Every structure is written in structure tokens, then in C-alpha cells.
Amino acid sequence: MKKNSFLFSTKGIVLATFLSLNTAIYAQKTAEAAPITERTLSNILEKNRTYYTQGKVADYIPELGKMDAKAIAFSVVDKNGKIYNSGDVNKKFTMQSISKIIALMVAVTEKGESNVFDKMGYFGSDKPFNHFSNLETTGKPLNPMMNAGAILTTSLISGEGEKPFLKVLDMVRYITKNQGIEYNKSVYESEKATGHRNRGMFYIMKNSGLISGNEDQLDNYFKQCSIELTAEDLAKIGYFFANQCIRFDGDTTYKNAEIAKLVESQMLTAGMYEFSGEYSRMVGLPSKSGVGGGITVSVPGKMGIGVFSPSLDQHGNSLAGYHMILDLAKQYNLSIF
Template identity: 85%
Template sequence: MANSSFLLSAKGIFIAAFLSLNTTAYAQKTTDIAPISEKVLSSVLEKNRTYYTQGKVADYIPELGKMDATAIAFSVVTKDGKIYNTGDTGKKFTMQSISKIIALMIAVNEKGEAGVFDKMGYFGTDQPFNHFSNLETTGKPLNPMMNAGAIYTTSLISGDGEKPFLKILDMVRYITKNQALDYNKSVFESEKATGHRNRGMFYLMKNNGLISGNEEQLDNYFKQCSIELTAEDLAKIGYFFANQCVRFDGDSTYKNAELARLVQSQMLIAGMYEFSGEYARTVGLPSKSGVGGGITVSVPGKMGIGVFSPALDQHGNSSAGYHMILDLVKQYNLSLF
């Protein structure tokens, strides 16, 4: 018994010493890294600026093709709500698919998670964002991050006419604390005029009994994609979901840990389209891109990141934006993995 007590005591001393050494090493490691600042962000931005030459501005929606390929911005909202910006921070662009996470939040708040996912999957995909996937076979969208699932999600939001869209717009304004945000009517009209593939998805789901309304519901989807904002607004959105749906200034009106977990899980597995698996390996954070050139990133329990550069890679994600995020994640060891 005495020997056992001695061994347990020695083991305890060893563990305490090990933890002490590792804590000291970790503290040393973190103090060696400069805290996030505009200078740090500027350095990362300049290092990755030229990646825009490896991408192409989306032109399948004619209005998007008018974007300046050289524009670039980088924003971070830290845990304490401080905002750091660099680059073309005043440059506005449309949310596009990033609006899908806001629509999902509202639909789940109104219908409950089971009510939303009863006729839609939680699946990831190896297909582009506008792929029909298994609509023509099972009739169910794969997930709420692809266009088909997003159109379905928006159709679930209650209200006639454009009321569902206005709910999405109001929520974006709330999260960003920016009441001046609105949608770009020219982009909306351009999306509506050329959105035949989305229209096909809408009617296929209507044929399968998922959607019962008319094309006003599809217009709401086109409008939500046309909401204009900045990289700073995206960082605030990333912060919101990273911190249990609490706003960057501490406003906890919509605080909901379960809902934040749901949205982030979908961002992680499908937020970067068919690149999501590789992105989870390299960046390892819940993120959502849009073909307007923006990406919003949630670092769970910590910060929000927003980037903008309209030249897109072959997956429809911002080329320079991805590399800025990747560099910051590596520098501060932000990956979940």
C-alpha cells in the first residue's frame, strides 16, 4: 500500500510538472505571435493580393461581371468585439450565397430544425453550387448551402410577397448593426433575367410538392443574394455565428447555441461548395463563400473574419480571399483541427 501511495504521488508530481512545462511553452508560443492588428492584416493582404490573377470575376450574372477584379479587403472582429480592417474596406459587393446562412437561421427559428430538414439533407457534396444533385430522383435538396436547398429554405420563411426577403434583410442589418444595408436592384434584375437554372430547380421542387407558392418566392431568393455589404459586415456575420448568435457588441437578443452550431456545421461541410472537404483540411473553419467575391468565416467561440476579392477560382470561391484566410489561420493556429 505504501509503495502504491508513493507511485501515485510520483505520478501526480510528474503530471503536474508536464502540464506546467507545456503551459509555459504555450504561453511562450502565444506571446511570440503579434496580436491581430490592421498592420498584421495588411501584411497578409499584400502577400496574397496577386492571387486575383489566378481567378476570374463571375460573369454568368452580367452585373457581377462589372466588378473590379483588383479590389480586395480583409476584416476581423476579435473576441472582444474590436474591428480591424484593411484594403478596400468601403467597397460594397453582393452577398450572393452568403445570404443562405441567414435564411437558414430564420427558417429554423420559425419552423424548427425538423421542419426545415424533413425534406432536405445535411449532406456535403462533390458538385458545384448550382447542381441539381438528386432533385430529379429523391426530390430532396442535398443541403441548404447549395442553390436548390437555399431556394427551398427561403420558401419556408413565412409571409406573403417580399416579406420573407425583408426578414432576411432586417436580420443582416441587425447582425451587422448597419441599417443602411439594402439590396442592389440592378443585380437583382440581372439575376432574375438570367436565373433559368434556379427557376428549373424551383419548379422541380414545386412538382415534387416541396414548394407550393409562385415565383415571388424565387424573387425573394434573388433579392437576398443581391444584398450589398462590405468585408467588415461579413466579419460581423462570422462573429455572430461563432459566438452563439450574439452580436459583436454583446447584444444577445437572438442568442441560441444550438442554432449557431447547426449553421456552422453546414458552413463547414458545404459552405465552400465542392471545395468544402479540401477547405476543411487546409483552413478547418466554418465558412461561407459567395460568387460576389466575399467569404465569411466563423472561428467558434472566438472571432469572425470577412474577406473580399471578386476574382473566383474554379470552385466559385474568392481566390485571393481563400489565401488570405489560409495565411491568417496558419499564423494564429485557428483551425479546429
């Protein structure tokens, strides 16, 4: 009798454990399958709106300091290319460092990955985006996401004068299907007038033979950083790289799984600068921020996310933007890990 009681008890525990695991798996699959709605985005946005009070709008570039700290927007392009928006979705802001992933795509498409990365590394960094890092010792930038590497990347795009910049601008227009996108001339002039640190990086690389041209190449970098767009445009960019460089409407003109992998890997390891390691642990998605307050996110094989809030944390990343992405990633189990 005792033996039967033990067997029944053991079977009961096994059955209960099995049912518990199945319930957990079902709950996770349900969360993953649940559609994202504008109400979802709105709820997350409102929950995180006040984070702007804990950060600061970038003012080292005077024109950026004029942004409204309270502005906030949240956009998602789902796996079917459907767009969901919440907040100040018509508010334009400059790409800043987010433009680096577009320039990287253009440069690698033209020159090939090996010809670009024999001049810089694939490394992550524990230093801020504008740090010289090992530039003075090895002569090579750590990666194409820090300013030095990005300046070099843009200089590698072929063409005289502003042709390299126009290639970046045209690619942004193509990916977003938005021909109205332009660069903000006031922000460009402001960046050019105050970009002495970037100018120093440019001349160190020119001195080491990595760059052979003149300051027109640096001007192209300042111009690409000054390209103006919206959170929805960023979501479309995120979608593009998440889906093998296929546009949100299904256009496959630039389809290239390898370039998408390259760009996403750089976004994951260095896209949030010295915060990238912690961000990968908390969010677990390839992302690229800019000091204009935007962040673009790729959910591989699924969706693109775009956020905007110009109040930044100490790393130069949008504070409210980060928390909106974190909440969405948790709610829908989006992390790649």
C-alpha cells in the same frame, strides 16, 4: 561509473525533450495570445493581393462581371468585438450565397430544425453550387448551402410577397448593426433575367410538393443574394455565429447556441461547395463564400473574419480571399482541429 554516465545521459535527453516540448507549447500559446492588428491584416493582404490574376470575376450574372477584379478587403472582429480593417473596406459587393446562412437561421427560428431538414439533407457535396445533384431522383436538396436547398429554405420563411426577403434583410441589418444595407436592384434584375437554372430547380421542387407557392418565392431568393455589404459586415456576421448568435456589441436578442451550431456545421461541411473538404483540412474553420467575391468565417467562441476579392477560383470561391484566410488561420492557430 558507466551506469552513472548512462543515467546522466538519459536524464539529459529527457530534460532536453521536456524543455523542447514546453518551448513548443509556449510558442503556440504566445501565437494564440498575440493580438491581431491592422498591420497584421495589411501584411497578409499585400502578400496575397496578386492572386486575383489567377482567377476570374463571375460573369454568368452580367452585373457581377462589372466588379473591379483588383478590389480587395480584409476585416476581423475579435473576441471583444473590436474591428480591424485593411484594404478596400468601403467597397460594397453582393452577398450572393452568403445570404443562405441568414435565411437558414430565419427559417429554423420560425419553423424549427426538424421541419426544415425533413425537406432536405445535412449532406456535403462533391458537386458545384448550382448542381441539381439528387434533386431529380430523391426530390430533396442535399443541403441548404447549395442553390436548390437555399431556394427551398427561403420559400419556407413565412409571409406573403417579399416579406420573407425583408426578414432576411432585416436580420442582416441587425447582425451588422447597419441599417443602411440594401439590395442592389440591378444585380437582382440581372439574376432574375438569367436565373433559368435556379428556376428549373424551383419547379422540380414545386413538382415534388416541397414548394407550394409561386415565383415570388424565387424572386425573394434572387433579392437576398443581391443584398450589398462590405467585408466588415461579413466579419460581423462571422462573429455572430461564432458566438452563439450574440452580436459583436454584446446584444443578446437572438442568442441561440443550437442555431449557431447548426449554421456553423453547415458552413463547415458545405459552405465552400465541392472545395469544402479540402478547405476544412487546410483552414479548419466554418466559412461561407459567395460568387460576389466575399467569404465570411466564424472562429468558434472567438472571432469573425470577412474577406473580399471578386476574382474566383474554379469552385466559385474568392481566390485571394481564401489565401488571406489561410494565412491568418496558420499564423494564429485558428483551426478548430
